[in-house]
Amino acid sequence: MAEQSTEGTESTGALAWLPPSAPPSNHGHTVAAWTTTIVVLVGALVSALAVVFAVVWLFWVGLGVVLVGVVTGKVLQVLGYGQGGVNTLARQAGARAH
Numbered sequence: 001m002a003e004q005s006t007e008g009t010e011s012t013g014a015l016a017w018l019p020p021s022a023p024p025s026n027h028g029h030t031v032a033a034w035t036t037t038i039v040v041l042v043g044a045l046v047s048a049l050a051v052v053f054a055v056v057w058l059f060w061v062g063l064g065v066v067l068v069g070v071v072t073g074k075v076l077q078v079l080g081y082g083q084g085g086v087n088t089l090a091r092q093a094g095a096r097a098h
Helices: 031-052 056-081 086-097
Strands: none
Touching: 031 056, 031 086, 056 086
């Protein structure tokens, strides 16, 4: 078993070779992330049902819904509703104020 040196530890007792901790974040709990996830899941469900019932056109409709979900998520991120976006930060600040 390799020994770990505690030389150079910080006041928290963490080993010196550990990377610095990441700043607090919302882990993707944003309007853009939730919208993308929900729309993509609905599209995948539609495509899966189309495969089960052998309806080719419905399969492609489901894939189209998936594509719409991805594009919608990216547009929302660009508009500031994603991680670190202006609207997300304002929403988080409002939630902390209450």
